[in-house]
Amino acid sequence: MTLVAFWTFAAVAIASAVLCITRRSPVASALWLVNTLFSLAAIYVLLDAPFIAAIQVLVYAGAIMVLFLFVIMLLNLGRTAPGDIKGPWGRAVAVAAGLVLVFELVALWLAAPPGELELPAGTVAGTVAARGAVQAVARPLFQGYLVPFEVTSVLLLAAIVGAVVLAKRRL
Amino acid sequence: MLLGPSLAVSAILFTLGVVGVLLRRNAIVIFMCIELMLNAVNLTFIALSQQLGLDGQVFVFFVMTVAAAEAAVGLAIVIAVYRHKDTVNLQRINLLRG
Amino acid sequence: MTPLAGGIADWVGLAIALPFAGFLVNGLLAFVAPRRRALVGAVGVGSVVAAFLVGVAVFLALLAAHPAEPYVVTLWSWIPAGRLQVDAALQVDQLSVVMLLAVTGVSSLIHVFSLGYMGDDPGYARYFAYLNLFVAFMLVLVLGASFPVLFIGWEGVGLCSYLLIGFWFEEREKADAGLKAFLVNRIGDAGFLIAMFLIFKHLGSLDFQAVFAGAPTALAPGGATVTAIALFLFMGCVGKSAQIPLYVWLPDAMAGPTPVSALIHAATMVTAGVYLVARANVLFAMAPVASAVVAGVGALTALFAATIGLKQWDIKKVLAYSTVSQLGYMFVGVGVGAYAAGIFHLVTHAFFKALLFLGAGSVIHMMHRAYHHTGRHADAQDMRNMGGLAAYMPWTARAMWVATLAIAGIPPLSGFFSKDEILGAAFARGAAQPFYYVVWAFGLAAAFLTAIYMTRLMLYTFHGPNRTGEAERAHLGEAPGVMTWPVVTLAALALVGGALNLPHVGTLEHWLDPVTEASAAFLPALAPAPGVEIALMAAAALIGIGGIWLAFRALHPETLLPPERAPRETGFARLLLEKYRVDEAYRAVIVRPLVWVARNLLWRGLDAGVIDTAGVNGSAAVARGLGWLGSRLQSGQVTSYLVIFVLGAIAVLAALLHPSLSAVYHLWAR
Numbered sequence: 001m002t003l004v005a006f007w008t009f010a011a012v013a014i015a016s017a018v019l020c021i022t023r024r025s026p027v028a029s030a031l032w033l034v035n036t037l038f039s040l041a042a043i044y045v046l047l048d049a050p051f052i053a054a055i056q057v058l059v060y061a062g063a064i065m066v067l068f069l070f071v072i073m074l075l076n077l078g079r080t081a082p083g084d085i086k087g088p089w090g091r092a093v094a095v096a097a098g099l100v101l102v103f104e105l106v107a108l109w110l111a112a113p114p115g116e117l118e119l120p121a122g123t124v125a126g127t128v129a130a131r132g133a134v135q136a137v138a139r140p141l142f143q144g145y146l147v148p149f150e151v152t153s154v155l156l157l158a159a160i161v162g163a164v165v166l167a168k169r170r171l
Numbered sequence: 172m173l174l175g176p177s178l179a180v181s182a183i184l185f186t187l188g189v190v191g192v193l194l195r196r197n198a199i200v201i202f203m204c205i206e207l208m209l210n211a212v213n214l215t216f217i218a219l220s221q222q223l224g225l226d227g228q229v230f231v232f233f234v235m236t237v238a239a240a241e242a243a244v245g246l247a248i249v250i251a252v253y254r255h256k257d258t259v260n261l262q263r264i265n266l267l268r269g
Numbered sequence: 270m271t272p273l274a275g276g277i278a279d280w281v282g283l284a285i286a287l288p289f290a291g292f293l294v295n296g297l298l299a300f301v302a303p304r305r306r307a308l309v310g311a312v313g314v315g316s317v318v319a320a321f322l323v324g325v326a327v328f329l330a331l332l333a334a335h336p337a338e339p340y341v342v343t344l345w346s347w348i349p350a351g352r353l354q355v356d357a358a359l360q361v362d363q364l365s366v367v368m369l370l371a372v373t374g375v376s377s378l379i380h381v382f383s384l385g386y387m388g389d390d391p392g393y394a395r396y397f398a399y400l401n402l403f404v405a406f407m408l409v410l411v412l413g414a415s416f417p418v419l420f421i422g423w424e425g426v427g428l429c430s431y432l433l434i435g436f437w438f439e440e441r442e443k444a445d446a447g448l449k450a451f452l453v454n455r456i457g458d459a460g461f462l463i464a465m466f467l468i469f470k471h472l473g474s475l476d477f478q479a480v481f482a483g484a485p486t487a488l489a490p491g492g493a494t495v496t497a498i499a500l501f502l503f504m505g506c507v508g509k510s511a512q513i514p515l516y517v518w519l520p521d522a523m524a525g526p527t528p529v530s531a532l533i534h535a536a537t538m539v540t541a542g543v544y545l546v547a548r549a550n551v552l553f554a555m556a557p558v559a560s561a562v563v564a565g566v567g568a569l570t571a572l573f574a575a576t577i578g579l580k581q582w583d584i585k586k587v588l589a590y591s592t593v594s595q596l597g598y599m600f601v602g603v604g605v606g607a608y609a610a611g612i613f614h615l616v617t618h619a620f621f622k623a624l625l626f627l628g629a630g631s632v633i634h635m636m637h638r639a640y641h642h643t644g645r646h647a648d649a650q651d652m653r654n655m656g657g658l659a660a661y662m663p664w665t666a667r668a669m670w671v672a673t674l675a676i677a678g679i680p681p682l683s684g685f686f687s688k689d690e691i692l693g694a695a696f697a698r699g700a701a702q703p704f705y706y707v708v709w710a711f712g713l714a715a716a717f718l719t720a721i722y723m724t725r726l727m728l729y730t731f732h733g734p735n736r737t738g739e740a741e742r743a744h745l746g747e748a749p750g751v752m753t754w755p756v757v758t759l760a761a762l763a764l765v766g767g768a769l770n771l772p773h774v775g776t777l778e779h780w781l782d783p784v785t786e787a788s789a790a791f792l793p794a795l796a797p798a799p800g801v802e803i804a805l806m807a808a809a810a811l812i813g814i815g816g817i818w819l820a821f822r823a824l825h826p827e828t829l830l831p832p833e834r835a836p837r838e839t840g841f842a843r844l845l846l847e848k849y850r851v852d853e854a855y856r857a858v859i860v861r862p863l864v865w866v867a868r869n870l871l872w873r874g875l876d877a878g879v880i881d882t883a884g885v886n887g888s889a890a891v892a893r894g895l896g897w898l899g900s901r902l903q904s905g906q907v908t909s910y911l912v913i914f915v916l917g918a919i920a921v922l923a924a925l926l927h928p929s930l931s932a933v934y935h936l937w938a939r
Contacts, residue, residue: 006173010180017184017207021191026200033203036184040210043180047173047217049228056213059235064206064242071246072199075253083260084197086908094193097915098186104922105182109175124221140229152236159240166247169254192911201911265905 006046013039024080026072030065037061048125050133177218185211198249198259202242209238273340277326278361281342281412284323284369285359289405291316295398303394313397314380317404321373328366336362337783339478341414348417355475360414364612364784367777368411368544371616372537375623376404378755379532382627385752386528386634396436396526403429407537411544415476416465419545423461423509426538427454433533434525446524453518457508464501467494481551481787490555490791499552499559503566506542510596513570517852519593523585527633530585531626535592536619543599543615547608547784554606554788561704564604564695568711571597573849575718579725580845582832583650584629587726591676592622594715598691601712605705606792607694608785609770609778614687616777617766621672621684624759628669631748631756632658632730639737639744647738652726653832657735661745664753666731668760673727675763677720678813680806683766688716689809690770693802697795713812720816725824733826772802 013036020032037060044053072078086094128136141149188211191204213231220227253259273279294312298305331340339362348355380400387396403426410422427450435447469475471494472483488495506512511519522534533539546553546563553560571594578590595618602611635658636649647654659666675682678689692712699706735742747753770777778794785794797805830836838846847853902913 002173003176006176010176013180014183014187017187017191020207021187021194021200021204026197029200029203033207036207037210040214043177043214044217047177047221049217049220049231052213052217052228052231055232055235059239060206060210064239067242067246068199068203071249075250075259077197077199077259081197081260083262084200085194086196090908091194093912094190097193097912097919098190100919101189101915101922102182102186104919104926105186106179107926108922109178109182119222119224124225127225136225137228137232140225141232144226145229145233148233152233155240156236159243163243163247166244167250189915193908193915196908261907264907 002046006043009039009042009046012036013043022085024084025078026081026084027069027078030068030072033068034061034065037065048128050128051137054133174218174222177214181211181214181218184208184214196261198252198261198264199246201261202245202249206238206242209234273330273334273336273361277323277330278340279342280323281327281359281361281369282344284320284327284373285405285408285412287316287320287323288401288408291401292398292405295394295401299392299394299398303391306388306393309394309397310384313401314377314384316401317373317380318377320404320408321370321377324366324369324373327361328370331361331363331366335783338362339365339414339784341476341478343414352473353469353475355415355417357418358414358476359412359418360477361412362784363781364544364547365411367612367616367781369408371619372404372407372411375536375619375759376400376407376532378758379528379536379623379627382531382630382752382755383526383528385749386630387526390526392436396433399429399432399436400529400532403433403533403538407541410541414478416468416480417475419548420461420465423505423541424458426533426541427451427458427509430454430522430533430538433529434522436525436529440524443524446518446521450518450522453515454508457505457515460501460504460508464498464505467498467501471498477548481549484551484555485787485790488555491557495552496556496559499549499556500562502545502549502552503542503559503563506545506563506600507566508542509545510539510542510600511593512542512566512597512600513573516570516574516593517855520586520589520848523583523589527585527626527630530589531623531630534589535622535626539592539596540599540615540619543596543603543611546600546603547612550603550608550785550788551791553603554790554792557792560604560606560792561702562604564601564705564708567597567600567602567604568695568708568715569597570594571601571715572711572718573597575715575722577845577848578722579718580838580842582652582846583648584632584652584655584726584730585626585650587652587722588622588625588629591625591719591722594719595622595676597715598688598712601695601708602691605691605694605698605708605795606788607691607794608788609781609794610687610690610694612781613770613777614684614691616769617675617683617687617763620759620766621675621682621763624668624672624756624763625676627752627756627759628665628672631662631665631752634748634752635662635745636737639741642744643738643740645738645741648832651832652729653829653835654736654738655730656733656737656826656829657731658745659731660735662731662747664747665756666727668756669731670727671760672763673723675766677723677817678716678809679817680810681767683763683769685810685813686767686770686772688712689806690772692716692809693797693805694795696801696805697797713809716809717812717816720813721820724817724820728820728824728826729829733829736829736831772806 016032016035020029023029041053041056185208188204188208192201195201216227216231256264291312295309298309339360341358341360343356343358345357347357387393406422406425410419413419413422431447431451434450435444438444472480472487508515523530574590574593578587581587599611599614633649640647675684678685695705695709
């Protein structure tokens with residue numbers, strides 16, 4: 001059952017990703033990407049990460065992709081622009097690089113199977129079930145990773161300032 | 172039990188992101204492809220966190236934060252470039268020429 | 270172990286430190302207060318006289334103890350490098366103390382003389398700084414307890430020699446003479462260095478005591494190794510002590526101030542080679558071939574230089590060739606195993622040759638002053654401009670006659686005894702090896718020529734009519750007392766110096782016994798049978814008297830003309846005047862080809878051609894080309910950057926996977 005669900009969502013994610021990179025219209029690309037992100041959120045649930053799945057939907061599919069669409073519309077780029085996708089040479093290079101890369105990644109996967117480090121099956125699922133989805137992530141986040149978490153706020157502040165400075169016409 | 176398939180899906184999605192980056196000229200679409208690659212990596216983290224502990228999920232949390240910041244700044248840059256060049260087609264933008 | 274410990278001998282370093290301090294003070298004064306002549310002179314003379322007093326004290330301590338072993342004062346560890354352990358150490362023994370006394374004693378007198386001679390020179394402070402530095406280095410040379418320390422002194426005195434020859438460097442030829450001395454000495458020093466390498470390789474140490482104690486057992490007597498070591502050492506001596514074929518620098522070195530010629534190029538530095546052979550007597554005694562070479566070169570040089578001295582007109586050139594000749598004598602002495610006799614002649618020669626140079630300096634000083642008064646430009650060193658000076662400079666003339674009789678070997682002056690002993694030892698060795706009869710005959714012939722050229726110098730300078738010039742004559746006179754007194758003191762030493770080592774008493778010889786006894790097993794100092802010895806002494810005395818008599822008969826100072834009116838020399842006399850044209854031959858055979866190779870092959874070919882074009886400009890061109898390629902890559906097209914970036918990432922992954930890629934292939938092939 002889980003496997004069927006996983007492969008269904010995986011197929012949707014991959015197909016949407018292919019459509020995302022091949023559609024000429026940026027808006028279509030963005031919407032297909034949203035589709036991929038939703039599928040990934042579903043896969044996260046299957047992988048015992050319901051909190052991350054929720055964040056994925058809220059932050060990624062919600063906030064970030066809306067930002068993308070907003071910029072596309074702001075700049076009035078919605079219609080298909082000529083020369084967006086490269087010519088035959090560019091396509092050949094892209095496909096060849098993709099094939100080599102997927103070969104390498106699979107080789108990497110086969111070369112170093114993560115066998116020895118495995119937790120007993122269902123450990124994470126048990127933790128999530130026992131503590132609840134949010135608390136399972138909150139514990140390590142606010143204990144072991146407290147300083148990085150606080151540093152992240154500085155990063156976000158810098159990003160806000162940077163975005164304002166860059167996008168504003170005149171300060 | 173889902174680890175192997177997850178990693179395979181992650182590899183395919185990552186490669187699709189790379190192919191997209193190489194295929195497109197529109198800055199915003201390339202940006203979206205980068206987001207796709209980030210999500211592929213996130214999938215790897217989540218899949219492995221099932222085996223190695225919850226730290227993987229915490230890491231994904233951070234990746235998302237950074238991705239959000241990156242999207243904000245990156246899109247601001249796109250807007251600024253568009254204002255100067257009237258295009259987001261990278262072929263027509265060669266400010267980096269040496 | 271030794272009664273010297275804790276006494277004044279521990280402070281022998283003071284003898285070096287005092288002149289060195291004098292050098293520092295005078296060097297500073299040369300910059301800040303060059304006109305404070307009284308202070309400069311007091312520091313310059315005082316430091317050397319103090320060093321002499323230290324030397325006397327050390328000598329008295331050594332006289333009381335008379336140890337069989339050298340006393341080594343280790344100051345600090347200088348080169349601690351694995352097996353090579355060299356200490357900055359000084360050695361007090363009979364030989365070094367003799368040298369210490371001779372060097373500081375003669376230096377003191379010459380420093381005093383310099384007060385007068387250099388009195389008007391603008392470089393007064395600089396002069397005394399150099400001279401003090403020279404004394405310091407010379408004492409490092411004679412007191413050093415190992416070959417490297419000796420070598421420091423050896424090179425240091427070479428440096429001072431260079432600085433003082435070219436003291437008046439504003440004149441091109443004087444600067445060139447300094448350069449020539451420096452370069453010619455490098456040839457010999459290369460040999461010295463090779464000898465040191467060989468010694469270290471075969472004996473594992475460079476300390477005198479270890480080397481000389483270890484050599485008789487570690488090396489085969491007469492073997493190739495010890496012969497090579499001795500010959501390479503002698504190569505250094507040939508350069509430093511101006512023997513054939515490297516003697517050419519010494520006559521040119523007369524370009525320096527005359528007291529410098531007296532101190533460095535007659536009494537002390539040039540005798541360093543003789544000292545080195547005497548110091549390394551074990552090595553030379555173990556190598557009969559090398560000893561024969563030393564004696565042969567010495568004899569040949571003695572005769573060769575004496576013939577050149579016959580026809581020189583420059584008073585200092587005569588003395589320079591005389592020095593080369595007398596150094597040849599010393600090498601005959603140390604070459605035939607009469608080390609004490611060689612050192613004895615070194616000491617007596619220091620007395621009478623310093624005296625001759627100082628006397629000549631007085632003469633030149635007064636001649637120069639006379640010409641300066643009248644404003645005439647004439648050569649103040651040319652004997653044809655002198656004549657009859659005995660009437661004006663009686664004390665100088667008397668003192669120089671003493672030295673002349675001493676160097677000519679007239680008994681009972683010092684030169685007679687030292688020369689006679691060398692010739693006697695050479696003759697005695699001739700009984701076993703006839704080669705040494707030839708050495709003896711050369712020495713005797715050189716003695717005859719010495720008597721002739723020295724008498725000639727005296728006759729032309731001090732006797733006959735005066736040729737200086739009518740106007741100048743009024744300004745001639747005796748040199749000031751500060752210059753005359755050192756000359757007279759040296760005359761007294763030259764007169765009685767022979768008493769140091771009278772035949773059959775042999776004070777100096779017995780004194781040096783602890784130093785030379787190790788070599789006596791291989792090359793004992795022979796003395797001729799008593800009857801033969803009397804005959805030899807009589808012959809030597811007669812030869813000297815005969816030379817003087819012949820000079821008086823054959824030379825006529827009355828007929829001599831000043832240089833501008835003198836007829837050109839012809840035939841053999843001209844060849845002698847031109848010094849056998851050895852300098853010209855060297856120039857044609859060695860210097861010119863060397864300069865040609867340096868200019869055309871090394872400079873234009875190697876340096877300008879290969880290094881500059883291929884190396885410097887080539888690497889610049891390669892960098893430029895690579896930069897051009899890199900700038901082509903920098904197209905400004907972000908998309909192409911992305912392609913390159915991805916290719917790079919793929920390459921990095923491939924590198925990570927490298928060992929397992931084949932495994933993957935096998936997995937798929939299965």
